[in-house]
Amino acid sequence: MPEPETAGQGKAGSCPGGAPFGAWVLLRRLGSGGMSEVFLARPADPARAAERVAVKRLLPELAQIPDFIELFRRETRIASRLAHPNVVRLRDSGVVDGRCYIATEYVAGLDCWKVTRRLSRQGRKLGLGPVVRVVTEMLAGLEHIHNLRDDAGGILGIVHRDISPSNILISREGEVKLGDFGLALLPSEEAETRRRRRLRGKIRFLSPEQIAGAPLDARSDLFAVGVLMAELLLGRSPLQGDTDLAVLSSIRDVRLHLTDDFEKHVPAKLRRILLRSLAREPSERPPDAGAMRQELLDFSYRTGLHVGPRELAETVEALLRPGDVGDAEVLRYTLTPSEDQPVGPREPAVSESTRSVPTLQYRIRKRDGREFGPMPYARAVDGVLTAEFTAMDQAAINDGSFLPLTAVPGLRQHLPLLGQTTVSVVLPLQPDRKGRVEEDTVAAVFLTLAADRETGMLAFEEQRLRKEVYLVEGHPLYVSSNVRSEQLGDFLLSTGAIRPTELEMALAVAPRYGGKLADALVAIEVLDPVTLFELFCAHLRQRLLDLYLWTAGEWTFYRGVPCDQELCLAPAAEDLLRQGIAHTLAEGEEEEWWSTTAPLDVFPAPRPRPPRDWWTLRDAEAAIADTVDGGMSGVEALARVQGRLPDADRKTLLRAFHFCLTAGLIATAWG
Template structure:
């Protein structure tokens, strides 16, 4: 086993002319892992800029294709002078392996199974042909190598297209040199062999060849050498598949012959159209039926693949103690964990200080206290309601104490007298009777303060309270006139001044 980046690389599972494919394992934190397929360039090609560019192009192109019938591209790794692409791992058999097993067992692929496989392949090709770039323009991608080697039938009965290594598309960094042909001769269309422009219809031709071969169980074009093979591809007449196998429906026979037309304009316009033509024959199996047939054909090979994946999985699985340690590290902040963005929070409030430092009317003080309590977390409410209630009562009691003391004020809060205005009387009456016009809230506050231990404590509480909005004490710079004193309504000892505050009538407090 070797390591490439965060991937463990195991044995080789496939090999081509340009690269080899290995079984791999993504090793993540918290015991996360995933089986993958890692494609690596052959050592003698790993430093060739042409092949490196081709591998990067394949990753970029396939990464844009999102379809269940195309093998997904997951990552590109460049480390230690080596470049590799990471793909979805598929437990299954290549179509080439399936055809070889069928020939060895001297059986034929059921028409429904072959049709289902080809419909999947054509759907994947159709998605690849329609892939678009960043600007939303179709890239004109052409696979150019649709062969049994590059079709994988998964264990669940779904077929996938893979290996876009020689695909042609707009925006590729690597371009095919003039006169150089890429692909496999038996599956190449006329325009591809002659070095002309290739289109999606080129892939449709190759798909027709593959479909013919699955049904018949033989190669469509053969030759002792490449020259003879090329001549037969260019000039030989293609026999209908039904001539070699008499149970093939006419609709499928016609669809294959149209796909194999030597003129590109006579073929199906899209791979999707050919898939629809096959589906109309009603000879298409369900994925579950394909899976059952594949398991009967290659069950031993599929079981070995699954066992190997489980073996690798068990070796890379984190132990319970390791998970516990990781959880503890994350909780302690030792391991950086990306947390969801939180909305900005307002600065923490201090409800007690806020209530105690403001002289509010009775109702406003109570509402402010309750809202402050509700804004606290549930755990803190049970511990915070007592000081808030005491502070609220102190705020409520200040007006009552001031009324009971007949307007006596501490020295630091004395109101400056306006020149020419009559002095305010501050003498304390011998006895002040409770007035019926005082609100119930004030009466309750008075009774609460009656339990104060000493008069000095009451006076210090009043002195500590913040001054209300009274006229400023300090020298005045110009002639001023005393604000008119609002007259209380008849029979009422409390009035509201211009600032919205309660003003107690001194005459009422004297009992007059």
């Protein structure tokens, strides 16, 4: 998804004659955000009047709030340590009239995003040599940031977190500078909050661990460097998706979309360097920015592709437009002044164009000719979920013609399975496997399908309740449901992530996004993409885990049925099985369960499926599997395990016994 080239961004207010501000004269206001405003400025000293800097100062309404003052000062303290030719320099900082400010150097030229965009409009891309030059120079600056030390000489462990083309500046002299440290210079919690509020257009540069909310280190930045290098080489992102949420799914699973030209025109050695930086696991990426830079330098010298600043300078000069140099739009990327979001209670961010679009109205025609409506989308969906409207009915939108309800995407996806699956697929006439939950248990079904690495659609049905689970090689990836309380909107309300008015607003515009509530919520900016992606995956997991509580019903499995959903769970059969098994024993009910299990004889299961080596067993689980042999009661087995693990608490041991029994690693019988 390209970052928009906002031509009007730089048309900010001027300060006639300049406004004195400490040691600086503010020439022009470039923009403002939730925390600060930015000005083009010159020194107050007449002898230095030709110099230009960007001055960022705290907004007046925040200038007396200690937390924001400390935030600003922390950024200044660490930024003052940055001293590298490939990093935008801090020129000055202080307090004037009670307002904290920082001044940074101004880079006359273009950012990397503008360079690639303007070349693309000419049907061109940066050559291999210039690409390697940009990336190696940027990595030199990144290495400096990563290795920054405190006064005691310890590594600060700074992660930039916001590598993207708009933050890579190329000067008219061919210098490459890394800018925008607003996220890099903050502790992780604050950085995470602010990062999520300024993601628009930069989704594709997140690392898998950023999306997962995992701890970050310098290798997270190297993933973003890999995405950047791929974009420069390909002329487009290697991580594709029609929506922000789909792109996040591609990043999490590192589904790379590389063209035939990539293999044809990019040398094998360079491909290996790039693909290594894009590894899903940080441990498989280069160890640090310096190591990746050295690999690229070695490649460029050996292949004769090494270029100096002159080639980059010529490219920038050829692409400059009148007003580029000195324009606010260039400086905007030096400090990204307008990226911060407003402080205070969150209000639904809906554009005027969205507010003015009339919402779609639905009409439903039953088989007997009765008509219902007009009704809003939410009411129509509710009717489908409660089987008031079925696949045999017809639907019309506004004044349109009636169509089979199965031909209306926004309603079709909510239809029940078998007659019409909730995900539109064609099912075989007969299932490949089937059974009753009363006999097999949900856990046993998932264990068997995981052991057999099955791919297809697993359906559960009990009276009017229906769920479908799509598996790939035994991994549950997607779960659909017609249970009213398990719809995404209800889930988001229950977690407090959105308010009822926001849900109503999103449902009203959802038909414009194919009936996809998640995309509508992002589009009207009720939730940021990463937060919603996390919530959506949690929603799918909850749908799956609640299945484990079913004690009755029919299950059927259709082998080979694909799932074409863009947003899915990551392949994690073991973790999901563990969570599901744990879900069947409520917290606080361990002793009650054990009272019925303790008298039974326990013995090793002859052929567990999946086998023991499929699992990553925890200490208590391994001890139980090792200890249990024939001819002992549960009481005796527990005593033996307690002897082996004297520090383990009783609850942990009981839950481990429950896991081993449910997973089929041990079995029971009456003595």
